[in-house]
Every structure is written in structure tokens, then in C-alpha cells.
Amino acid sequence: MDENTVRHGPLTDKIALVAGATRGAGRAIAVELGRAGATVYVTGRTTRTRISEVGRAGETIEETAELVTAAGGNGIAVPTDHLEIAQVRELVERIDRDHGRLDVLVNDIWGGNYLLDFDTKMWDVDLERGLRMLELGVKTHIITASIALPLLVRQPGGLVVEVTDGTAESNKGFRENFYYDLAKNGPIRMAFTLGEELKTVGATAVAVTPGFIRSEEMLDAFQLTEETWREGIGKAPHHWALAESPVYTGRAVAAVAGDPERARWNGKSLSSGQLAKEYGFTDADGSRPDIWGFMAAEQAGEDPAFADYR
Template sequence: MTQDKPLNGRVALVAGATRGAGRAIAVQLGAAGATVFVTGRTTRERTSEVGRTTETIEETAELVTAAGGVGIAVPTDHLVPDEVKALIERIDRTHGRLDILVNDLWGGEHLVVFGKKMWETELGHGLRMLELGVKSHIITSSCALPLLVRHPGGLVVEITDGTSESNKGFRENFYYDLTKNAPIRMAFALGEDLKSEGCTAVSVTPGWLRSEQMLDHFGVQEENWRDAIAEQPDFAISESPVFVGRAVAALAADPERHRWNGQSLSSGQLAGEYGFTDADGSRPDAWAYIRDVVNGGADRTAEEYR
């Protein structure tokens, strides 16, 4: 390992790496020198229920390799245990180890209707959210952890929306609340299981993420994202996917990462710890802004939190 490639020789699996946070995490792990298996349901031949054709796992793998790592795309439905088992067997057969597991599986935005009560939400939609954002994580960890614990120092990262502190409040939809709190608790419980194996589990959340879908929602691109602030002033605290990607890469490269075991972390918090920035050189702390300004009514600007 070298200082500029601290993850040389390490093998990572980013489950749910088609777009958004998962793609950025995969790329930043690659930039740090890792071999990264990237999985998802959208390929150049097939589109998932999300319905987006503009991002694929093959493209993510190419971006990983271009960043300096080795990207390997493996189409996988993480709700099908046999597909996940085959994926892990392939990683074991070709590399004999798994050092980093990132559970970024979701893809349920199209199912969420905020403001609807539990009994007003279509049951099938609610249960599908739990499948996509909870069951898929459980299946993946169950299949992957026997390989990960083979070598001490393994890291499991559960990607979610919110921290244990921010999510004490209601997340505006019964099923979404359950889906996004579950990975926080999973990281805590896995941290307990992994202690004796010399491995670490954490949950990590971005702030207000400028994913491809979010940019499309506001009709902007990354180059002119600030144009959306006129419509939604709080969008000023948003962050690019690069920020959470750098957060996970910094965590993975930290030889003392076990001090975070079981904890709920945010991209802004980890930026303060490790000193990285977003792509534009800023260091947004969206959850502090939401706590103080959005929920707390403080008279401060988003720029004070960047």
C-alpha cells in the first residue's frame, strides 16, 4: 500500500452501485487503489423497476477503473439469495478475500409518498420498500460476511438516509421511516457480531444528496445545481455524491477505523474527522444545518454550514 493508494490489494463489494452514492463510493474506493465489484439490476441490456436507463453498472465499473482501481460489474438482484451466493463465490474464487462490503441497496424512491399515513399507503408499496432497503441488505450480509471475516480488519458500511440522532424524529412515512432506520440498527448489531472477528460495521449517511435523480427532479445538472436554490432554498446545503464517496474511502483507509464500530456516521461528520472536501472544495454539514436551521429555526445561512 502507498499513501496515495492506501487500498491497493483490497477487495470491495459495493452492492447497489448503479448510480448516486453507490457509484461515487465505488469510484472513490477505486481511486484509493481497490478492486471493486459493483452490482445492481440496471445494465446496458436490462433496466430495473427504477426505470432509469442513463446509468448502468458497466459504466460504474469503467469509472472505477478510470479512477485508478479495478472495476468489475456483476449484474445481481440482491433479493435473490442464489444470485448473491454466486457473486460471493466468484469473489472468493478469483480473489480469495473480501475486505469492504458497502450495502447501498435501495431503489425505492418511486414508491414513497410523504405525508400519507400508514394505512393510506398501499401495502404492496410499503412492503416493497422494506424488501429493497432492508431485506436486500440482510441477504447480502448473510452471504458475504463468511468471506469478509476470513481476514481481520474487514469493514461493513450500511448506507442509509439519516443518523441515529436525526432519525429520532418521524421520517414522514411509516415504511420509509422503518426502511431508513433499519440499516442504522443493522450496523450496530453487526458491530457486536464482528467485534470478536477483528472487523468493523458502521452506518453512513450522505446529507442532501445531488444524485442523478435529484438533479433531474429540479431540472438542473451538477454544473448549474445552484439554479435550483431559487425553487428550494435549503438545496443550498446539498452535496455531490463525491462527498459520501470520499467519506467511505477515508473510513476504509483508516487503520484505526474500529473506533467507529457500531456507530451511525454522516459524510459531514467524517469530513471534519478526515479533512476531505466535496468536489467543489466545500465541506457541507447538511444534518447540522437541518437540526439548527430547518428544524431549530436558527437565523443562519447554508454557507455557514459549508
């Protein structure tokens, strides 16, 4: 689909930037924004000619852009390392030259799973690994927001989505790794703080979390595929019984972006399961998983059934 193709949807004529759209939730968010009619700039470090430190050659930003276009939007791949200020400035300047506006900014940058050391005390974690996790999960978000927000607030109605793991409520518990805890709570606080500032100019900020997401990386880790993922229930039932595809998060973000009353969510941290109930969408298989709701019920001393949260 070229620039001149007529598109129809709640986000037609809207310009979005999904930072960190190579795979997983970021890719699905970009595709669903495109399905709603948006022009979507997709960024990341893995391209068809270069692989990032994550080491996965199978997913690229070019492929994401093609999927956005195939869904009905206009996908534009721009290789970007969001720790490199000059690259982010060049990206935002290009969006400004091309369109003079930015309506939706999605900060989904991560790539730190390979650094995780669970069941390890903070003082036993290699400091460089820990600090790298914070660079990837927090510093990238700060750099991108700082540079992109002047364009986003040029017109009222803009939306910032901080993608993370967990909500403010669920993350009160122990996240098993000092640096991971900080990396995933940082975007939640960013959404809250930016929400306070953005509401003064008619814009909105939210944090959005998937549940247990069947990303390409997660499926590979368990030696499963999207067709065989139910076999994981025998290995880790609490997670796989309520697993969700990346599409679920994509639909959640697209629903918020297309909601003219989204300011009601300003500053909040929201889950895919919560938003599915609110907006009525389902996962790709027609189910409506809510692992955070299930875990909250467990923590409240209840004995929830998986079937009631799928």
C-alpha cells in the same frame, strides 16, 4: 487497467463489494474506493441490456466499473438482484474464487424512491408498495450481509458500511412516511448490531449517510444538472443551499475504509459532513456541506446561516 497493473493507495490489494453501485452514492463510493487502489465489484440490476424497475437507462453497472478503473482501481461489474439469494451466493462465490477474501462490503442497495408517498398516512399507503420498499431497503441488505460476511470475517480488519438516509440522532424525528422510516432506520440498526458481533473478530461496521445528495435522479426530478444545480436554491433553499454531490459520500466511505483506526467508529451512524471534518476532505467543488449539522442547529432553536454549514 488490467489485473496486473500496479496500483498505489491506502486500499491497494484490498477487495471491495459495493452492492447497489449503478448510480448516485453507490457509484461514487465504488469510484473513490477504486481511486484509493481497491479492486471493486460493483452490482446492480441495470445493465447495458436490461433496465430495473427504477426505469433509468442512463446509468449502468458496466459504466460504474469503467469509472472505477479509470480512477485507478479495478472495476468489475456483476449484474445482481440482491433479493435473489442464489444470485448473491454466486456473486460472493466468484469473489472467493477470484481473491479468497473480501475486505470491504458496502450495502448501498435501494431503488425505492419511486415508491414514496409523502403526506400520506400509513393506512392510506398501498400495502404492496410499502412492503416493496422494505424489501429493497432492508431485506436486500440482510441477504447480502448474511452471505458475504463469512468471507469478510475470514481475515481480521474487514469493514461493513451500511448506506442509509439520516443518522440515529437525526432520525429520531418524523420521516414523513412509515415505510421509508423503517427502510432507512433498518440499516442504522444493522450497523449497530453487526458492530457488536464483528468487533469480536476484529472487524468494523458503520452506517453512513449523505446529506441532501445531488444524485442523477434528484437532479432530474428538479430539472437541473450538476452545472445548474444552484438554481434549485430558489425552489427549496434549505436543501439545495447545502446540497452535496455523490463524490462527497464516496470520499467519506473511502476515508473510513483507509483509516487503520476505524474501529473507533464501530456501530455508529456517521454523516458525510461529519466525516469531512474528521478526515479533512471536501466535496468536488471544494466546499464542505453539512446539512445534518444545520438541521440540528435549527432544531436546537438556533438561527444558523447556510454559509456556516458549507
